[in-house]
Amino acid sequence: MRRQQVRRQSVFSLLAASLAVVVGLALAGPACAEGVLEKIEKTGKVNMGLREGSVPFGYINTKSEWVGFGIDIGQEIVDALSAKFGKKIEMVKHPINPKTRIPMVANGTVDIGIGSTTITLAREDVVDFSLPYFLTGTLLLVPKDSPIADFPDLAGKRVGMGSGSTANIKGLDKAMETGLIRPACEKVLFEEHNKGFLALQQGKIHAYFTDASILAGMKTKAEKPDDWKIVGQYLTYEPYGIILPEGQGEWRDFVNATLIRTIKSGRFEQTYNKWFGPEGEVPLPMSPEYKTLLQALSYPD
Amino acid sequence: MEIFHYTFDWSVLWRSPYGGMLVKGIVTTLHLSLLAWVVALTLGMVVGVARVQPLRWVRFAGGAYVQVFRNTPFLVQLFFWYFAAPLLLPKQDQQWLYDNVPDYAYWAGVLALGAYTASRVAEQVRAGLLSIPPDQYRAAYASGMTGFQVYRYVIAPFALRIMLPPLTTEFLTCFKNSALAMTIGVMEVTHTAYYIDSFTWHGLETTSAASAVYLCIALCIIGLMALTEKRVRIVGMMGRGR
Numbered sequence: 374m375r376r377q378q379v380r381r382q383s384v385f386s387l388l389a390a391s392l393a394v395v396v397g398l399a400l401a402g403p404a405c406a407e408g409v410l411e412k413i414e415k416t417g418k419v420n421m422g423l424r425e426g427s428v429p430f431g432y433i434n435t436k437s438e439w440v441g442f443g444i445d446i447g448q449e450i451v452d453a454l455s456a457k458f459g460k461k462i463e464m465v466k467h468p469i470n471p472k473t474r475i476p477m478v479a480n481g482t483v484d485i486g487i488g489s490t491t492i493t494l495a496r497e498d499v500v501d502f503s504l505p506y507f508l509t510g511t512l513l514l515v516p517k518d519s520p521i522a523d524f525p526d527l528a529g530k531r532v533g534m535g536s537g538s539t540a541n542i543k544g545l546d547k548a549m550e551t552g553l554i555r556p557a558c559e560k561v562l563f564e565e566h567n568k569g570f571l572a573l574q575q576g577k578i579h580a581y582f583t584d585a586s587i588l589a590g591m592k593t594k595a596e597k598p599d600d601w602k603i604v605g606q607y608l609t610y611e612p613y614g615i616i617l618p619e620g621q622g623e624w625r626d627f628v629n630a631t632l633i634r635t636i637k638s639g640r641f642e643q644t645y646n647k648w649f650g651p652e653g654e655v656p657l658p659m660s661p662e663y664k665t666l667l668q669a670l671s672y673p674d
Numbered sequence: 675m676e677i678f679h680y681t682f683d684w685s686v687l688w689r690s691p692y693g694g695m696l697v698k699g700i701v702t703t704l705h706l707s708l709l710a711w712v713v714a715l716t717l718g719m720v721v722g723v724a725r726v727q728p729l730r731w732v733r734f735a736g737g738a739y740v741q742v743f744r745n746t747p748f749l750v751q752l753f754f755w756y757f758a759a760p761l762l763l764p765k766q767d768q769q770w771l772y773d774n775v776p777d778y779a780y781w782a783g784v785l786a787l788g789a790y791t792a793s794r795v796a797e798q799v800r801a802g803l804l805s806i807p808p809d810q811y812r813a814a815y816a817s818g819m820t821g822f823q824v825y826r827y828v829i830a831p832f833a834l835r836i837m838l839p840p841l842t843t844e845f846l847t848c849f850k851n852s853a854l855a856m857t858i859g860v861m862e863v864t865h866t867a868y869y870i871d872s873f874t875w876h877g878l879e880t881t882s883a884a885s886a887v888y889l890c891i892a893l894c895i896i897g898l899m900a901l902t903e904k905r906v907r908i909v910g911m912m913g914r915g916r
Binding site for chain 1: 757760761768769772776778779856857858859861865868869872873874875
């Protein structure tokens, strides 16, 4: 008798739990019908998702200020918004990370996400992207006395990478399938790049694999940057875009136009040099491909 | 099925290559937690018994172990075993360890979960032993038994039965805590769910599946323990004697 009661009770609690989940889901997805631009004009605010742990795209500096390349690009957009509406538009900063950046734009928490996000077709299903304004490629970070000089040397080695960096992972899988890396290397996945770098410093992995721009940031942050080197030929190209909500054509046009004007005025290159130039936080010379991309983006008025 | 902007696609749970990943994740969760539970049970028994010994330093050692491992966050302990513990070894031994134990993260996870759960098991063991009235000990010693015999034939048969229900809870907690091993890169079922999500954008399905896996495992453990309790029951020893 009593056992039966217990069983019925557990079935009920199961039902209640699943009901709670479904109701939670239904409440969690607010549909926003109004245009982002109208909303910004009305409220005088733009919600920007920015990285806070990715040097130099967005990070907290030693003076505990939230700065970075992405924040400067965001400021360009805010300035353009202020000019368009003839009043001061306020930038409301929200922290995003590789796990939250797509959902936060998709569900409307932020109007725009600026970080180091590769444009992929899979991501295009869920959000929109601006024009590619940053071009990098995947390379390897290794200790300075490492025998690894390029991707084929990874054969049989342990290679670290971010578990959210799907574009990178697919690229490496393909390199193993096509026989560029043979025998295959062992993939070691890390939730965050900095944990991967710690493992690399301890010798748990032989190399860390991700975008050159991120590797350059990791190297700069190391205790002794000269103990590390970035090696290889780009395995994949990684074009970065600004994350924008789906179906907001006007807003996307506005962001693209601002990017193009910034590039044409030369301010984009200034900003690039501020962060990636020889005197910048993370020295990373602009590749010829990237220069060509910027020229191609200099659309006429 | 569509709820607002989200279209459910449950096929990510069995579609290649994700189905295989998920199965691998479940298997990893299972043997990681089971191994950790074996460590926890063995170590916990030893520490728990140590805490009721007449020798003061043995009691102190047991108590110190419990306080340290029970009162620091499990997450911090995981990081300790994965990142910090190997640094205590000489440099060449560290390299030997990483080269010869390729899934070091997995073993760090087993050790961390085992050591942490052991501190909780130890408390249950101690409580079980202390719940036996002192008269039982005295009576056993008075009938000429040695210390070992007292525990083996008089104390343990009762104490172990008393410990069973709280140990079930610890067993369940051990399984659920294994999800934290994802923070050091172990590809157990929760991490696999996140991983598939980052490729497919169908995290709701994968995390639901992972939750269902934990629920199923937990219900199996509960059933198993209930069966054990029933099998070893001594009529009239405890409670209302169902």
